[in-house]
Amino acid sequence: MKHLLKPKNRMLGGRELRFLSIYAPFLCVMALALGTFFYLLDAPDLQQLLPILGLLAGTMLLSGVISWNFATTLYTKEKDLRENRMLRESFMEKTQSGLFVKDIEGRFLYANDVWCRMLNSSHQAVEGKTDFDFFPREQAQLLQQQDAAVVANGDRIEFDNILTAVDGVSKFVLMKFAMRTHSGRIYAIGAIVHDVTKVLITEKALQESEHRFETLLDMAPNAIIIADSNGMIKQVNKQASNLFGRSVDSLQSMNVDDLLPVADRERNRQRRENFMKAPATHVMGTEDDMIGERGNGEQFPIDVALSPVWIGDEMMIMSIIRDVTKHKHALQELKQTTDKLRELNEELEGERKNLEKRVNLRTKELEQSKQLLPAAYVFELQITALACRLVQCRPYSNPFHKQIVQPRAVSAALASGCQLPNALSI
Incomplete structure (x- = not known):
């Protein structure tokens, strides 16, 4: 051939x-x-x-x-x-691309092993055949039209074709060119064929992976910024755009230092340099206050979680940023509540001590009263005995005695357990 x-x-x-x-x-x-x-x-x-x-x-x-x-x-x-x-x-035989040569009539004059494998044929089977022997009629006609365009143009032309190969539908990129004699007459058409089906599948898978990654970023509740070692932003999610009040495109053309107040930018550069020397996941803003700056100049407290990520052979810095304004307010309210509770506790402690003092004083008084109780009890018994004797021995002729003193004396005698005569008890 x-x-x-x-x-x-x-x-x-x-x-x-x-x-x-x-x-x-x-x-x-x-x-x-x-x-x-x-x-x-x-x-x-x-x-x-x-x-x-x-x-x-x-x-x-x-x-x-x-x-x-x-x-x-x-x-x-x-x-x-x-x-x-x-x-x-x-x-021509060892290249990874398919190569073939056709005459002006469209018959194959030469085909390397790669193109023969694409056609699932041998060199002898390809020689002298046309595109109609290997592809559907519509695709073969398209290839013939491309050959005619190369002959008419006299130069090389690149074509993207979707052809039905033996192993299924494949995507080919054909670079066709005119072959001339020493006199300049076109006598054949050469072509370099690249099967880009796997490349397209890989690109599609990569695009789907990037789309899933972007979707996951956008689904994250916090702002996420991915930057290189110099701080140039490479990718952000929608939450970062909303947090800093800037569009995604504008953020991707900025440096992360520009998202902080001017006074904090040099310090942040030093933090980034230290992180690149010893990359490890850690959180900033919990111990030292970090401030972010929105596009309108508004400043707000933030905390940032840094983590190294590898994209290809380059290490990037992924920052997960959270607006902690409400958290700071909650901490402040909690502190105020704690202070109030401390004051209330101190007041209650004072009241408790006063109450304890009063209880102790009352207890002391009761103890003293308890010591006086036996003497009072003896005195009461003596009075009762005297009343009993008065009731039993002395008649009451005086109306006052009879109406006032006698009933009281009788009651006291009965209460003390004295036995009264029947006449007195009537």
């Missing part, structure tokens, strides 16, 4: 030139020698023939030298051409 790559109006090959360069001079010398021989047959004197014989010998020697040099040069050129042809064929 490789000989079909040569144009039909090719120049003389190595064999023809070798014949002309070696055998033709010897034939001329032989013809000259024969002519001299026949001349000698008619020559009357041998002395007259010596110059002619010398000329004949010199001519033969010069012709041999010229023929040898010419043959050596041709052999060297043929060797170089053969090596170049082998290099071209080796390159």
Whole structure:
């Protein structure tokens, strides 16, 4: 098949030139020698023939030298051409791209192994066939139209084609170009074919992965910013845009230091340099107050969780940022509540101590009263006994005594357990 790559109006090959360069001079010398021989047959004197014989010998020697040099040069050129042809064929067969050559009528003149595998055919099966033998009619017609466009344009043209290959629908990129003879006439169409199906599948998977990653970023409740080692922002989510009051595009053209007040930017650069020296996940803003700055200049407290992430061979810094304004307010309210509770506790403690003091005082008074109780009880018994004697011994003639004193004396006597006469108890 490789000989079909040569144009039909090719120049003389190595064999023809070798014949002309070696055998033709010897034939001329032989013809000259024969002519001299026949001349000698008619020559009357041998002395007259010596110059002619010398000329004949010199001519033969010069012709041999010229023929040898010419043959050596041709052999060297043929060797170089053969090596170049082998290099071209080796390159065309070992390349990862499909290569083929068609004539003007659309017949395959050459196809390398890659293109033959794409067609699921051999070199012999491809030679002399057209696109209609391997592809559906609509696709084959499209390929023929592209060939005609290359011939009409006379230059190379790149085409993106979706072709139905043997193993299914594949995406091909074809670089077609016109092949010319030495006279400039287009005699064939060459093509370099790249099967980009796997590349497209990989790109699609990568795009889907990036889309999922962006979706996850946007679903995160906190602002997320991914920046390089210099602080240049590479990717943000919607929460970061809402938090800092800037668009996603504007954030991706900024440095993370620009999201802080001017007074804090140098300090943040030092934090980033320290992080790059020893990358590890940690949180900033809990112990030292960090302040963010929105697009309108408004400042608000934030805390930032830093984490190293690898994108390709480059380490990036992922910052998860949270607005802690409400948290700070809650802490402040909690502190105020704690202070109030502390004051209330101190007041209650004072009341408790006062109450305890009063209880102790009352207890002391009760203890003292308890000590006086026996004497009062004895005195009460004595009064009761006296009342009993008065009731039993002295009659009550006085109305006052009878109405007031006697009932009270009787009650006291009964309460003390005294036995009264029946007359007195009536």
